[in-house]
Amino acid sequence: MKRWFHVTLLIFFIVILSSCSGKAPLEDLTLAFIIGIDLDDENNLVFYELNPVFGEGTKVGIETYKVKAKTIRDSRRLFDALTTGEVTAGKIQVLLVGKRVLQHGDWFPILDTVYRNPTFSMSTRVVTVDGPVSEVISHHPTEKPQLSLHLKSLIDKNYDRTRAVKGTLQELHREIYEKGMTPFISEVKREKDLELSGISLLDNKGKYAQFLNVPEATLLLMLQNKKRREVTMTIPVLPNDGEKNIFHKNMISFAASKVKTKIKSGYKHNKFYFDIKVKMTINIVERLFPEERLNKEQLTKEVENELKDEINDLLKKIQKKKVDPIGLGLYARAYQYPHYKKVENNWGEAFAESDVNVSVKIDINSNGAVEQ
Amino acid sequence: MLFFRKYHNKKKQQSSFHIQNNDLSEKLISSQLLENIAEIQNIFSETPDLVVKNIVIKQTKCPAALVYLSGLTDTKTINNHVLNPLLFEVEKEQKDFDAQVSLGDVKENNTWQKIESAILAGNSVLFIDKRNKAFIFNTQGWPQRGIEDTTIESSLRGEHLGFTETGSTNIALIRRHIQNRELKMKEITVGARGNLKLTIMYLADVAKPEVLKELVDRLNKIDVDSILNAASLAEYIEDNPYSPFPQLFITERPDFAAAEILQGRIVTVVDRSPNVLIGPATFEIFFKSMDDYGARWLVASFIRLMRYFGFFVAIFLPATYIAVIAFHFEIIPLKLLLSIGASRERVPFPPFIEAIVMEITLEMLREAGIRLPAKIGQTVGIVGGIVIGQAAVEAGIVSNIMVIVVALTAIASFIIPNYDMGAAIRMLRFPMMIVASFFGFVGLTVGLMTLIAHFISLQSLGTPYGSPIAPLRFPDWKDLFIRFPEWSILKRPESTRAIQTLKAKSNRSEGDEH
Numbered sequence: 001m002k003r004w005f006h007v008t009l010l011i012f013f014i015v016i017l018s019s020c021s022g023k024a025p026l027e028d029l030t031l032a033f034i035i036g037i038d039l040d041d042e043n044n045l046v047f048y049e050l051n052p053v054f055g056e057g058t059k060v061g062i063e064t065y066k067v068k069a070k071t072i073r074d075s076r077r078l079f080d081a082l083t084t085g086e087v088t089a090g091k092i093q094v095l096l097v098g099k100r101v102l103q104h105g106d107w108f109p110i111l112d113t114v115y116r117n118p119t120f121s122m123s124t125r126v127v128t129v130d131g132p133v134s135e136v137i138s139h140h141p142t143e144k145p146q147l148s149l150h151l152k153s154l155i156d157k158n159y160d161r162t163r164a165v166k167g168t169l170q171e172l173h174r175e176i177y178e179k180g181m182t183p184f185i186s187e188v189k190r191e192k193d194l195e196l197s198g199i200s201l202l203d204n205k206g207k208y209a210q211f212l213n214v215p216e217a218t219l220l221l222m223l224q225n226k227k228r229r230e231v232t233m234t235i236p237v238l239p240n241d242g243e244k245n246i247f248h249k250n251m252i253s254f255a256a257s258k259v260k261t262k263i264k265s266g267y268k269h270n271k272f273y274f275d276i277k278v279k280m281t282i283n284i285v286e287r288l289f290p291e292e293r294l295n296k297e298q299l300t301k302e303v304e305n306e307l308k309d310e311i312n313d314l315l316k317k318i319q320k321k322k323v324d325p326i327g328l329g330l331y332a333r334a335y336q337y338p339h340y341k342k343v344e345n346n347w348g349e350a351f352a353e354s355d356v357n358v359s360v361k362i363d364i365n366s367n368g369a370v371e372q
Numbered sequence: 373m374l375f376f377r378k379y380h381n382k383k384k385q386q387s388s389f390h391i392q393n394n395d396l397s398e399k400l401i402s403s404q405l406l407e408n409i410a411e412i413q414n415i416f417s418e419t420p421d422l423v424v425k426n427i428v429i430k431q432t433k434c435p436a437a438l439v440y441l442s443g444l445t446d447t448k449t450i451n452n453h454v455l456n457p458l459l460f461e462v463e464k465e466q467k468d469f470d471a472q473v474s475l476g477d478v479k480e481n482n483t484w485q486k487i488e489s490a491i492l493a494g495n496s497v498l499f500i501d502k503r504n505k506a507f508i509f510n511t512q513g514w515p516q517r518g519i520e521d522t523t524i525e526s527s528l529r530g531e532h533l534g535f536t537e538t539g540s541t542n543i544a545l546i547r548r549h550i551q552n553r554e555l556k557m558k559e560i561t562v563g564a565r566g567n568l569k570l571t572i573m574y575l576a577d578v579a580k581p582e583v584l585k586e587l588v589d590r591l592n593k594i595d596v597d598s599i600l601n602a603a604s605l606a607e608y609i610e611d612n613p614y615s616p617f618p619q620l621f622i623t624e625r626p627d628f629a630a631a632e633i634l635q636g637r638i639v640t641v642v643d644r645s646p647n648v649l650i651g652p653a654t655f656e657i658f659f660k661s662m663d664d665y666g667a668r669w670l671v672a673s674f675i676r677l678m679r680y681f682g683f684f685v686a687i688f689l690p691a692t693y694i695a696v697i698a699f700h701f702e703i704i705p706l707k708l709l710l711s712i713g714a715s716r717e718r719v720p721f722p723p724f725i726e727a728i729v730m731e732i733t734l735e736m737l738r739e740a741g742i743r744l745p746a747k748i749g750q751t752v753g754i755v756g757g758i759v760i761g762q763a764a765v766e767a768g769i770v771s772n773i774m775v776i777v778v779a780l781t782a783i784a785s786f787i788i789p790n791y792d793m794g795a796a797i798r799m800l801r802f803p804m805m806i807v808a809s810f811f812g813f814v815g816l817t818v819g820l821m822t823l824i825a826h827f828i829s830l831q832s833l834g835t836p837y838g839s840p841i842a843p844l845r846f847p848d849w850k851d852l853f854i855r856f857p858e859w860s861i862l863k864r865p866e867s868t869r870a871i872q873t874l875k876a877k878s879n880r881s882e883g884d885e886h
Contacts, residue, residue, distance in 0.1 A: 003614070010822065025698050026701045026712065026713055026716055026723075027716045027717055029701070052710060054716075054717035091706065119702075146710075149707070152706075
């Protein structure tokens with residue numbers, strides 16, 4: 001009897017087991033792969049959705065929908081009215097946000113459901129679209145893989161090459177609520193083809209502040225110590241030849257195998273100052289000018305100066321917009337807390353006034369596989 | 373349950389099912405030959421294969437009768453070694469024993485019960501006038517097949533002799549591996565009608581006496597008219613009759629049986645069955661094969677790891693498929709999701725129905741193939757290949773991925789070397805599929821936990837079934853997932869509860885210097 005009691009108890013427990021509510025097999029779902037948010041000409045919110053359509057055999061088509069809705073959740077109701085299956089958020093790869101949305105400072109709360117609803121994936125990449133979102137989401141060249149796959153690997157590949165940020169929903173959330181830094185996400189635009197143009201810097205509310213092109217993005221990521229694989233840069237080290245410079249005989253390209261950024265913070269004369277030391281080990285992979293024009297010491301010097309100038313330009317650019325994507329505020333908070341505490345809610349301005357001192361140290365490791 | 377109990381009680385009430393009307397238990401034979409013959413004919417009425425040969429012994433001129441069952445005896449032995457000496461030979465010297473035959477095994481008895489069972493077992497019995505004792509000659513000889521290669525548990529490097537249906541041959545096959553006087557045997561007869569002879573073989577200085585006593589007690593408690601094979605005997609003495617897992621190892625390999633006796637286990641040879649029972653069994657021995665010890669240890673370890681992997685695949689793969697498709701599509705990588713989605717699109721059934729249809733088809737094919745003659749069996753294989761394979765997919769009944777899942781499951785379950793364990797695993801995947809279809813991964817987790825809870829509570833002849841995994845006995849792990857080199861395993865496994873643990877000395881030479 002005891003045995004049967006146990007069996008009954010077990011069945012009872014299994015039956016009352018709480019589980020993932022309601023099952024829906026894969027084929028009954030419409031998997032949204034890309035969600036887009038934009039504003040139309042009358043400043044109405046417009047939502048886009050891209051999902052795969054499984055057809056005969058293994059061919060996979062895609063379809064896109066556009067609805068006018070008040071919120072993201074509200075848009076699902078309208079999408080459901082259009083698609084075959086239930087629209088599901090579990091597999092959203094990319095969240096496209098139109099630049100015009102970002103230009104309004106209070107846009108971020110519309111993403112609330114994305115964070116509140118656990119079915120959303122936190123690894124969705126958030127990407128700015130320079131121009132209308134509809135142009136990107138309706139871009140389906142036949143020779144490219146499907147848009148969601150293409151867009152995602154475009155970002156991930158450039159992230160691996162230290163040229164873009166992943167900008168997942170999770171990172172974005174942290175960056176928005178972190179007072180010591182401002183958020184930044186990758187930016188794409190569609191000219192003839194879809195291209196990764198760089199990084200959009202947002203201010204601490206999430207409002208669009210500044211655009212950085214790809215080389216600047218690399219520098220920014222280097223300053224954040226976020227180098228992934230080898231960083232490759234091409235910079236001029238000699239003045240232009242003056243003649244018809246078709247072949248840019250003043251350029252040098254190198255791959256930095258090691259990049260180490262050290263930041264020291266201080267407070268003097270009622271403002272913060274930062275000492276940024278970048279140390280790089282580089283391998284020269286391309287040099288268009290003859291060896292005699294610069295010896296190794298001169299070359300080192302030239303590269304250091306050029307990089308230093310570029311970093312200074314970048315810093316000026318971001319200080320002008322009062323944003324701090326590098327996260328220098330984190331250093332200020334860690335080492336200069338009493339001073340930081342006073343300006344905590346206004347860190348962007350405090351950073352804009354602070355002095356930043358950059359020094360670059362280069363170590364040329366190799367000249368490539370050519371005879372000197 | 374109540375129903376069964378009632379039924380059981382009823383059975384007990386009429387418990388005289390094997391006691392014959394003619395109770396012979398105390399009856400002795402008489403000294404009158406004619407009376408004895410009459411009694412024999414009374415006992416064996418309506419028995420046309422009974423032979424009663426009346427003779428006069430030449431030596432003593434005494435009338436006598438030789439009684440035997442014709443099919444169960446060896447006619448040549450009777451003619452040459454019993455009848456011939458009795459009828460024609462005369463010794464000069466007078467002897468006490470007047471039934472002079474050229475046979476080794478001769479017994480005397482005077483109770484009818486013994487005589488009856490001796491005749492039934494294929495012996496011939498000689499009654500002599502004026503004597504109140506009968507002579508029992510061992511003249512057994514019944515139809516039997518020769519020793520053949522093992523069919524179910526075939527192996528590459530192991531012995532190619534399998535057990536046969538004759539218990540004494542099977543004992544000899546085991547004894548050839550263990551030529552030691554500590555190899556002891558106990559004989560037990562089970563079954564009032566079947567008179568099944570069981571021989572318990574063990575190493576007296578290795579096997580644990582308590583385990584042996586437990587086995588003997590359980591065998592002695594069996595009260596049934598007849599048992600026809602080793603597997604049904606195992607059912608009578610198993611610790612947990614409701615468990616899906618086999619708790620006694622049934623094998624047809626003498627080398628495996630001998631190896632387990634050497635480890636301290638106890639082997640029960642079942643007469644008339646080509647299998648022997650090995651106990652106490654642990655979960656892990658069902659994952660061993662003799663080939664593990666015939667291959668180099670790295671290879672053997674790799675294969676053994678695959679078997680354990682196959683165990684989990686066979687139980688959980690279809691269930692995982694159902695859970696993933698029905699509940700947790702988020703965990704599928706994007707590209708795989710696209711191809712799964714494309715192949716699922718045309719399937720009209722929910723994943724559970726799809727999976728259960730395919731798995732049951734597979735099981736039916738497997739079962740159909742077993743009992744068919746080999747020539748028709750091939751046809752089943754081809755038909756099955758088409759049904760399970762491309763045709764079902766092209767018809768849009770199942771998805772490509774499901775076919776792969778079914779095929780993987782089948783392969784994974786066939787990799788288990790023991791048939792009983794493989795069958796248990798194949799059966800277990802169905803409840804797993806059901807819970808997965810209701811509750812997804814949560815159900816799967818609960819299913820796994822239930823399985824583990826059951827697994828660790830199992831016992832075989834009173835010893836823990838899960839050993840050395842649960843209870844954890846690390847010294848035994850030398851021969852568990854990884855088979856260590858033979859020379860490094862110096863001790864018998866604790867799981868067998870052997871009283872003599874050391875089985876080897878570390879005497880391997882170290883490098884060149886020796």
